[in-house]
Amino acid sequence: MTKDLLGIKELDKDDIIRILDTASGFKGVLERDIKKVPTLRGKTMVNLFFEPSTRTRMSFELAGKRLSMDVTNVSISASSVTKGETLLDTIRTMEAYGADIVVIRHSSSGIPHLLADNVTASLINAGDGFNEHPTQALLDIFTIRQHKGRLEGLDVAIVGDIAHSRVARSNIYAMGKLGINVRLIGPPTLIPAGMDSLPKVKVFHRMEEGISGADVVMQLRVQRERQKGGFFPNIHEYAKLYILNGRRLSMAKDDAIVMHPGPINRGVEISSAVADGERSVILDQVNNGVAVRMAVVYLLSGEKTSRMMEERRQRTEDRRQKTDHKLMPAQERRQGTKDRRQKNEY
Amino acid sequence: MSTSKKKSILIKGGHVIDPSSSLDGVMDLLVQDGRIEDISPQNGQNTPPDYEEINATGLWVLPGLADIHTHLREPGFEYKETIATGTKAAVRGGFTAVCCMPNTQPVNDEPAITRYILKKADADGACRVYPVGAITKGQKGETLAEMAALAEAGCVAFSDDGNPVMDSLIMRRALEYSRIFGLPIVSHAEDTRLSEEGVMNEGITATRLGLRGIPNAAEDVMVARDIALCELTKGRLHVAHVSTRGSIRLIREAKSRGLPVTAETCPHYFTITEEAVAGFNTAAKVNPPLRSKQDVAAVCEGLTDGTIDVIATDHAPHHREEKAMGFDNAPPGISGLETALSLSLRLVSKGVIDLNRLVELMSVNPCGIMSIPTRKIAKGVDANLVIIDPELEWEVAPDLFVSLGKNTPFESLRLKGRVVKTIVYGDVIECL
Numbered sequence: 001m002t003k004d005l006l007g008i009k010e011l012d013k014d015d016i017i018r019i020l021d022t023a024s025g026f027k028g029v030l031e032r033d034i035k036k037v038p039t040l041r042g043k044t045m046v047n048l049f050f051e052p053s054t055r056t057r058m059s060f061e062l063a064g065k066r067l068s069m070d071v072t073n074v075s076i077s078a079s080s081v082t083k084g085e086t087l088l089d090t091i092r093t094m095e096a097y098g099a100d101i102v103v104i105r106h107s108s109s110g111i112p113h114l115l116a117d118n119v120t121a122s123l124i125n126a127g128d129g130f131n132e133h134p135t136q137a138l139l140d141i142f143t144i145r146q147h148k149g150r151l152e153g154l155d156v157a158i159v160g161d162i163a164h165s166r167v168a169r170s171n172i173y174a175m176g177k178l179g180i181n182v183r184l185i186g187p188p189t190l191i192p193a194g195m196d197s198l199p200k201v202k203v204f205h206r207m208e209e210g211i212s213g214a215d216v217v218m219q220l221r222v223q224r225e226r227q228k229g230g231f232f233p234n235i236h237e238y239a240k241l242y243i244l245n246g247r248r249l250s251m252a253k254d255d256a257i258v259m260h261p262g263p264i265n266r267g268v269e270i271s272s273a274v275a276d277g278e279r280s281v282i283l284d285q286v287n288n289g290v291a292v293r294m295a296v297v298y299l300l301s302g303e304k305t306s307r308m309m310e311e312r313r314q315r316t317e318d319r320r321q322k323t324d325h326k327l328m329p330a331q332e333r334r335q336g337t338k339d340r341r342q343k344n345e346y
Numbered sequence: 347m348s349t350s351k352k353k354s355i356l357i358k359g360g361h362v363i364d365p366s367s368s369l370d371g372v373m374d375l376l377v378q379d380g381r382i383e384d385i386s387p388q389n390g391q392n393t394p395p396d397y398e399e400i401n402a403t404g405l406w407v408l409p410g411l412a413d414i415h416t417h418l419r420e421p422g423f424e425y426k427e428t429i430a431t432g433t434k435a436a437v438r439g440g441f442t443a444v445c446c447m448p449n450t451q452p453v454n455d456e457p458a459i460t461r462y463i464l465k466k467a468d469a470d471g472a473c474r475v476y477p478v479g480a481i482t483k484g485q486k487g488e489t490l491a492e493m494a495a496l497a498e499a500g501c502v503a504f505s506d507d508g509n510p511v512m513d514s515l516i517m518r519r520a521l522e523y524s525r526i527f528g529l530p531i532v533s534h535a536e537d538t539r540l541s542e543e544g545v546m547n548e549g550i551t552a553t554r555l556g557l558r559g560i561p562n563a564a565e566d567v568m569v570a571r572d573i574a575l576c577e578l579t580k581g582r583l584h585v586a587h588v589s590t591r592g593s594i595r596l597i598r599e600a601k602s603r604g605l606p607v608t609a610e611t612c613p614h615y616f617t618i619t620e621e622a623v624a625g626f627n628t629a630a631k632v633n634p635p636l637r638s639k640q641d642v643a644a645v646c647e648g649l650t651d652g653t654i655d656v657i658a659t660d661h662a663p664h665h666r667e668e669k670a671m672g673f674d675n676a677p678p679g680i681s682g683l684e685t686a687l688s689l690s691l692r693l694v695s696k697g698v699i700d701l702n703r704l705v706e707l708m709s710v711n712p713c714g715i716m717s718i719p720t721r722k723i724a725k726g727v728d729a730n731l732v733i734i735d736p737e738l739e740w741e742v743a744p745d746l747f748v749s750l751g752k753n754t755p756f757e758s759l760r761l762k763g764r765v766v767k768t769i770v771y772g773d774v775i776e777c778l
Contacts, residue, residue: 009554087672108674109556110626129674131556169556193559194550 004116004123005296007132008173016174020142022295023288029066030291041068043301046099048091049075049126050106055262055286056126056136060103063293069101091115100301104128122300124293130164136261137170139292141178143285144216147257152179157211157252159185159242160220160269161231163192167261168220176200185210186242189231207242214252218259219244219269235268245271249279257281352772354378354394360402360733364409364723365702366710375407377729380772385725400774402733405766408705409721410442410730411687412712415507415532415586415610415658417679418444418475421462422451427663427750429463430470432683435661435749438777439683440732440765443474444661445716448485449508455480455491457499464500473770476502476718481520481531487511490520497527502716505532507586508633510568512538517572521581530582530608530715535568535593536634545674547620547635555626557673560635566592573600576607584715585609587660589634591644598653608715609648610656613689614680614755616645616698622755628669628676630755632662635678646698655711657704659686663751681751685742687734689756691763731769738764 002010029037045064047057057073064071076090094102099121104112109129116123127133145151156175162168162184175182176199184195185204196203204210211217222238232238244258258270258280266272274280357375362385364370369385376384378394413436419427427435429446436444446463448454454463460477467475479501480491485508493504504524510533511517520531541564546552548559569585573596576583585597588611600607614632619639622630630636648654662679669676690708693699699707709721721730742759744752765777 088670106672108672110673113626114670114672129556130558166556169554192553193548193561194553197550 003300004112004125005134005300006112006116006123006125008134008137008170008177009132011134011177013177016138016141016177019138019292019295019299020145022299023138023142023292026066026294026298027288027291029294030287036066036068038068039298040064040301043069043100044098045069045071045101045103045297046094046097047071047073047103047126048094048105049073050077050104050111051127053105053126056105059286059289060124060126060293062290063297064101066290067294067297069297087111087115088118091119095119095121101297124296124300127166130166130169132170132173133166134170135289135293135296136167137174138296139285139289140171140218140259140261141174142288142292143259143281144257146284146288147281148215153181154215155181155183155213156216156218157183157185157214158218158220159207159210159244161190161222161226162186162195162220163190164223164226165220171218172198172201183210183214187232190226207248208251211248212251214256216257216259217244217249217252221261221263221265222269239268243267243269243271244274246273246277249274259285262286352380354383354397355400355729355769355772355774356393356397357400357402357407357731357733359388360405360407362407362723363701363705365705366409366720366722367724369723370702375723375731377769377772380729382723382725382727382729385723398774400733400767404735404737406701406734406736407723408732408734409709409723410732410768410770411440411708412443412445412716412718412721413441413659413661413683413686414445414503414656414712414716415612416444416446416661416683417449417663418446418463419663420450420466421459425665425750428470429466429475430472431748431750432661432663433467433470433472433475435681435683435747437472437768437770437775438748438765439659439685440687440734440768440777441473441683442721442730442732442768442770443476443713443718445476445478445502445718447478447505447507448480453480453485454478454501455483455485455496457492457495460496460499460501472775474718476500476716478503478505478507478532480504481506481511482516485509487513487516490516490523493523493527497529501529502718503530503532503584505534505586507532507534510534510536510538514571514575518575518579521575521579521583525579525581528582529717530584532584532586533568533572534586535565535572537564537567540564540567544635545631546623547637549620549638551620551623555623557623562590562592562637562641565590565634566596569593569596573597573605573607576600576605580606582606583608587612587615587634587658588645588648588654589615589637589641591641594644594648594653598648598651601653608655608711609653610658611645611648611654612658612660613682613686616642616649616693617689618642618755626673627755628671628673629680629753629757631673631676631678632660632680633678646693649693649699649703649707655707656715657686657690657707658712659683661749661751663749664753665750666752669753679751679753680755681744681747681749681753683749684747685754685756685761687732687765688740688761688763691734691736692761695762729769729772732765733767733769734763735766736763738762738766740764
C-alpha cells in the first residue's frame with residue numbers, strides 16, 4: 001500500500017487480501033470486553049466530511065478511537081467550499097494541526113486525489129462523487145468472505161442505481177481483482193455506459209434473470225431524487241421491478257446472503273421480511289466496517305516497516321517536487337511576504 | 347495601420363506554400379512598406395539598398411494563420427487573459443489574425459463593447475483582432491442582439507459560444523436575420539438537456555472515473571437541428587468545434603446538398619481522446635469534451651475529405667487556481683494558440699493532410715468564412731506570413747507560454763515543427 005487509500009482501482013489483489021487479513025485480527029479486538037488497543041496512541045485522525053454522513057463517519061471515528069487515536073470530526077457544507085484553493089487550504093490547515101490521517105468525503109469525484117497530491121498526511125477516501133468508496137467495498141468483501149469462506153468464483157448480484165453509486169463501483173473493481181463474477185441488475189437508465197465491457201461483469205435489466213443462482217445479493221439504496229431526474233417513472237414502479245423480496249430471494253442459491261450498504265429503504269429496494277430475515281448480513285456489514293477501517297488506518301499509519309517508510313519518504317519527495325512546481329505563485333507570495341517582513345514593510 | 351516606414355525584408359530561400367496563389371516551391375520574398383513586393387525564384391531579387399535578410403533555407407514560408415475561435419477574455423476576465431497577452435500568444439503560434447468570442451464580461455452584444463475590443467486591440471494587440479458578436483442579448487438565448495449595429499461596429503460573425511441557442515425559433519430567426527449582412531452564425535452545438543451536468547465524454551472512461559458523461563448525441567442533435575434550420579432559412583451556418591463522428595456525417599451530407607454550412611474542429615479533437623482525463627486531469631476538461639478513438643478518426647477523415655473547413659484553436663485560457671478546483675468545478679477549456687500549428691503539423695507528417703491543405707485549413711478558409719482580409723502570398727498584398735522550421739523538435743512547456751492560460755493537456759508532449767518567425771503587416775516577430 002502507498003500513502004493513501006484513494007480507491008480500489010489503485011490497489012492490487014495482495015493489498016486487498018492484506019487489509020482483509022489485518023481486519024480479521026482487529027475483529028478479535030472488537031469482540032473483547034475492552035475493545036481498544038494502544039497501537040496508534042498519539043496519532044491524530046481528522047474526519048473531513050463535505051457531505052452529510054452518519055454511518056461512515058461514525059465507523060471511522062470508532063475505528064480511530066479503538067486504535068487510541070485522537071479523533072476530530074469536521075463537517076463543511078460543500079457549497080461553502082467550491083474553490084479548489086480553499087479546499088487545498090483546508091486540508092493544509094488540517095495537516096498543520098498535526099493530522100496523520102485525514103478521512104475525506106466529498107460530493108465531487110476526484111477531490112481526494114487532488115488533495116492527496118498536495119499533503120503529506122495519509123488520506124482515506126470515504127466516498128467521492130460517483131467514483132469510489134473503497135472502505136465500503138472492503139467491508140463488503142470481508143463480510144462475504146466471513147460468510148462464504150471463499151471469494152474466487154462466487155456470483156454476486158448488485159442491484160439498483162449503479163450509475164450514481166460509488167459503492168457499486170468500488171465493489172465491481174474489488175470483485176474483478178478477486179475473481180468474483182459480478183451481475184449488475186438495474187434499469188438501463190441507471191447502468192452507466194461501458195459497464196458490460198469490464199471483465200467479470202454482466203448486465204441484466206430483469207431482476208429474476210440476474211439474481212438466479214447468485215451467492216450474494218447486494219441491494220443498493222435508491223435515491224428518491226432519481227425519480228425527478230426521470231431515471232424511472234416513480235418509486236412504486238421501481239420497487240415493483242427491483243425490490244428484493246422473499247419470492248425473488250428464493251431464485252438465488254439456497255445459502256445466498258443479502259447485503260445492503262444502508263441506510264435501507266424498507267419496501268422500496270428491500271422488503272422488511274428479507275432485511276430482517278436470517279439471510280440478511282446487513283448488521284454484520286456495519287460491525288465489520290469498524291474492523292476493516294481499523295485495518296486500513298493501521299496499515300497506512302501504524303505499520304513501521306522500512307518499506308512503508310521508504311515508500312512514503314520517496315513519494316513525499318516526489319510530491320514536494322511536483323507541488324513546488326504546481327504552487328509556484330503561492331510560494332512566491334509567501335516569499336514576498338517574508339521579504340517584506342524582513343524589510344519591516346508591515 | 348501605418349506601413350510607410352517599415353524596413354524592407356528579404357526572406358531568402360524558403361519553401362513558399364500558398365494554394366490560394368498556387369505557390370509551392372523555393373522562392374525569395376521581398377517585403378517593402380509592409381507589403382509583399384516581389385516573389386521570385388531564388389537569387390532573382392531587385393533588392394533595395396537597405397534591407398533585412400531572413401535566411402529561410404530549409405524553412406517553410408506560409409500565409410499568416412487566422413484563428414476564427416479565440417477567447418481573449420477581455421473585457422472582464424483579465425486575470426485569465428488580455429487582448430495584449432492573447433494576441434502575443436497568437437503571433438507566437440503563427441497567427442496574424444484572431445476572431446474573439448463574445449463571452450466576455452460584459453458580453454459583446456452591443457457596439458460599445460465591440461468598439462472597446464477593437465480600440466484595445468489597436469493599442470495593445472500584437473495582431474489583428476476581429477470580434478464575434480453575440481447572437482442573443484447577454485448570450486441568454488432569448489432575444490436577438492442588435493446585429494446591424496454589431497456588424498457596423500466591426501463584428502465579423504455572431505455566436506453565443508459557450509452556450510448554445512437552445513430555442514429553435516430564436517436560432518431560426520438568427521439564421522434568417524443574419525442574411526442581411528451575409529455574416530455567419532457560429533453554432534456552439536450542444537443540447538444542454540442532454541449534456542446536463544456532464545463534465546466529460548460519456549463512456550467507460552467517465553464510468554470508471556465516476557464522472558458525469560456528455561453523450562455524442564448532445565452535439566449531434568444540435569448539428570442536425572441547425573442544418574435543418576440552415577436549409578429552411580438559407581442563412582450561413584458555421585459549426586464550431588466539431589468533436590463527434592455523428593456531426594461530421596451530418597455536415598458531410600448537408601454539404602453534399604449544397605447548403606451554406608461550414609465547420610471547424612480544434613487540434614485537441616484530432617490529437618487526444620477522453621483517456622487524457624484519467625487521473626482527473628482538469629487540463630483535459632474542455633467543452634465539447636474529448637471524445638473516443640472513433641471520433642478522432644472521423645475528425646481526421648473530415649479534415650482530409652473537406653467536410654471540415656477550418657482548424658481553429660478554441661483558445662480558452664483559465665487561471666491556474668480555477669483549474670485546481672477539482673474536476674466537477676474546474677472551468678472547461680484549453681489554452682491552444684501556442685500549440686495549434688505544431689499539433690496540426692503532426693497531421694501532415696502522418697499523411698492525413700498535405701501542407702497545402704493545412705494552409706487552407708488554417709489561413710485561406712478561416713479568412714474566407716469570416717470575410718476578413720486574405721493572408722495570401724501575392725504581390726501587393728499585406729505581408730502576413732509565418733516562417734516554420736519543420737525539423738525543429740520541442741517539448742510543450744506551459745510555463746513558457748506567453749498566454750496567461752497555462753492550461754494544456756499537451757504538457758511535456760514532444761512535437762516536431764515550430765513557428766520561427768511571424769510577420770504581421772511587415773513587422774517581424776521572433777517566436778522562439
